Amino acid sequence: xxxxxPKITECAAYMCTxxxxxxxxxxxxxxxNYSPLSTVxxxxxxxxxxxxxxxxxxxxxxxxxxxxTTKGASALKLCRSVEALGGxxxxxxxxxxxxxxASCLRDHLDSLMxxxxxxxxxxxxxxxxxxxxxSRVKIDKALAQQCPQIGVIEKxxxxxxxxxxxxxxxxxxxMVGRISPNQLQSFVEGTFTTGRxxxxxxxxxxxxxxxxxxxxxxxxxxxxxPVAQSxxxxxxxxxxxxxxxxxxxxxxxxxxxxxxxxxxxxxxxxILGAGPHVKRGSNITSKLSQGIAKATTQPFDATAFNxxxxxxxxxxxxxxxxxxSAGEVIKAAIGQVRGIAGGNxxxxxxTRAKNxxxxxxLMSIESSEGLLEEMGAQALxxxxxxxxxxVLQTIDAVTQxxxxxxxxxxxxxxxxxxxxxxxxxxxxxxxx
Amino acid sequence: MMSLAARSGTFSPYMQAxxxxxAGPLKALxxxxxxxxxxxxxxxxxxxxxxxxxxxxxxxxxxAVTVSINGSAGIRFAHTDIRMPDFSDYRRSEVLDANxxxxxxxxxxxxxxxxxxxxxxxxGIYTAKTVVTQFVSSMSASADVLAxxxxxxxxxxxxxxxxxxxxxxxxPLFVRxxxxxxxxxxxxxxxxxxxxPQHDKDRVINPSWVIVLGVCTHLGCVPIANAGxxxxxxxxxxxxxxxxSGRIRKGPAPLNLEVPYYExxxxxxxxxx
Numbered sequence: 192x193x194x195x196x197p198k199i200t201e202c203a204a205y206m207c208t209x210x211x212x213x214x215x216x217x218x219x220x221x222x223x224n225y226s227p228l229s230t231v232x233x234x235x236x237x238x239x240x241x242x243x244x245x246x247x248x249x250x251x252x253x254x255x256x257x258x259x260t261t262k263g264a265s266a267l268k269l270c271r272s273v274e275a276l277g278g279x280x281x282x283x284x285x286x287x288x289x290x291x292x293a294s295c296l297r298d299h300l301d302s303l304m305x306x307x308x309x310x311x312x313x314x315x316x317x318x319x320x321x322x323x324x325x326s327r328v329k330i331d332k333a334l335a336q337q338c339p340q341i342g343v344i345e346k347x348x349x350x351x352x353x354x355x356x357x358x359x360x361x362x363x364x365x366m367v368g369r370i371s372p373n374q375l376q377s378f379v380e381g382t383f384t385t386g387r388x389x390x391x392x393x394x395x396x397x398x399x400x401x402x403x404x405x406x407x408x409x410x411x412x413x414x415x416x417p418v419a420q421s422x423x424x425x426x427x428x429x430x431x432x433x434x435x436x437x438x439x440x441x442x443x444x445x446x447x448x449x450x451x452x453x454x455x456x457x458x459x460x461x462i463l464g465a466g467p468h469v470k471r472g473s474n475i476t477s478k479l480s481q482g483i484a485k486a487t488t489q490p491f492d493a494t495a496f497n498x499x500x501x502x503x504x505x506x507x508x509x510x511x512x513x514x515x516s517a518g519e520v521i522k523a524a525i526g527q528v529r530g531i532a533g534g535n536x537x538x539x540x541x542t543r544a545k546n547x548x549x550x551x552x553l554m555s556i557e558s559s560e561g562l563l564e565e566m567g568a569q570a571l572x573x574x575x576x577x578x579x580x581x582v583l584q585t586i587d588a589v590t591q592x593x594x595x596x597x598x599x600x601x602x603x604x605x606x607x608x609x610x611x612x613x614x615x616x617x618x619x620x621x622x623x
Numbered sequence: 624m625m626s627l628a629a630r631s632g633t634f635s636p637y638m639q640a641x642x643x644x645x646a647g648p649l650k651a652l653x654x655x656x657x658x659x660x661x662x663x664x665x666x667x668x669x670x671x672x673x674x675x676x677x678x679x680x681x682x683x684x685x686x687a688v689t690v691s692i693n694g695s696a697g698i699r700f701a702h703t704d705i706r707m708p709d710f711s712d713y714r715r716s717e718v719l720d721a722n723x724x725x726x727x728x729x730x731x732x733x734x735x736x737x738x739x740x741x742x743x744x745x746x747g748i749y750t751a752k753t754v755v756t757q758f759v760s761s762m763s764a765s766a767d768v769l770a771x772x773x774x775x776x777x778x779x780x781x782x783x784x785x786x787x788x789x790x791x792x793x794x795p796l797f798v799r800x801x802x803x804x805x806x807x808x809x810x811x812x813x814x815x816x817x818x819x820p821q822h823d824k825d826r827v828i829n830p831s832w833v834i835v836l837g838v839c840t841h842l843g844c845v846p847i848a849n850a851g852x853x854x855x856x857x858x859x860x861x862x863x864x865x866x867x868s869g870r871i872r873k874g875p876a877p878l879n880l881e882v883p884y885y886e887x888x889x890x891x892x893x894x895x896x
Binding site for chain 2: 251254255257258269270273274279280281282283284286331335340341344348360361436460465466467471474490491492493494495496497498505509510511
């Protein structure tokens, strides 16, 4: 039974996104926009959630091992060829997926794709090269530690889940230098299978990608290792240090990615405030900022935090406050969400939030990187691509009831708190 | 499907640098790290102190970490993470200790280095000069040519009044043993009458021996000895008469016969050339 022809969805006259699924499960998606630059991404369900208790940190090392020697190209050849083509090769990993992105001028794409296929399917993990990665792991961790936001988010996930999603994106200290090539190889064998991969290209012909997918990426076929369902537990992790800025993230279980509830949470995030929209503005449209400004005069920052994964999600409030006013800031932020849960949200707020969400979504897919990411995420999870119009319609379909219900879910759900800084004035989770 | 886009989301620029990678060498990167032996030196933390610098620092969704071949993880500070090899086998004993000041031994080391350099330079210059002169002088006349350039004549073989002809440097050489009468005659000639005025004593070292080239100065024929109106030589080609000193007296030749360089190492031999 031959694979179905690519579904051409309604788009602009000449730019059509084609999505097709090979019989072995590999999803191919492409958009030919006739740009002089071609970008290809291999999306793999190999994020940190798929680590087990024995190989914690393997996804971090795997991410760094993207430029090691493969069967078809040595590390030197990889680096040299990529630079000779003037292209770029990068590996990005999140909790759910690992993305290998390669981009270069359209004419040189076939050479770069050959290297990309080598990197994703023909890894060798030579022991001395893997040993050399230890210093890079340490550098990564040192860089991440400089940024309190990363630490807080990692701690939140660790406190909120019992498994899978609680794994950190960074290698834990006790595993630095202890990830062996065998562990890397078995992780790759279990996750880099065609049933868990998507090959996406922007500025590429669909037929070209299909050929690469059929011939080269189908080395390991099947569904791979079994996927553990992540279990939300709720908890608290506080990191006391002498930073005078306190970063706090209070979250409760949110929505699964792709569900209608997820759209409601996104609109709720927009109402509460999700980052500044105007440079040097005073965040007029952010309920959180306005509410907290009444509670304290000291500098602060607050956004609504929303993360959706394939089987769970997190929704909450992220605040940055001075050490002595942290308590007031947090209480004011939670108060705002409680207000919305009680129905204190106007239609104007909802419309404004919807517009902001829609605008942000459209702007994010204007660049080829953003578009590749969006196409890849959709292809990997649903094996289809919804054009922007459809997405905008689903946003518009969110009602006030949906938003209030989402806010109630946060208020009533078991909360998780992660905080870092001088926590003298920061409330505990049972005090909220 | 909106939630899928919210999955990635955009951070404030500060977060962006650490969360997302560079797509190429043009975008700004996270500040690099300096790896010094086993310690990692980082830029000190930026303090957010006012509302404006805090604005946008809160993340709104989970982050993703990126590594790239020509991105931030590819930065190398070559002057700190390349290990210097150990050169102690090649160092002088005075400077092996890294904690001791090298000033005390600096003069001695400098003097030694300069002395060795200076001496080598002198020797080198001398050698170069010798080699160059050897090569250049190889272009000068070779020994066989030089050997032919001088002629040694035994004077006791030539009787008085006789003129002997030798081949010298490809030309005929006249050696004439003059009689007393001829010497006196030539010495008494009035120089003013000569076409090419030269006194006899200017043309000979020892008056009893006259040594001239046997080439007529007119057009190069060989004059006949003991012929002509003046008791010297007569050129048969165009009728030039030379006297016993080889000076032109009559005829078309403009100059006297050429006198080569010669010397008498002893009374019995003359070396011409």
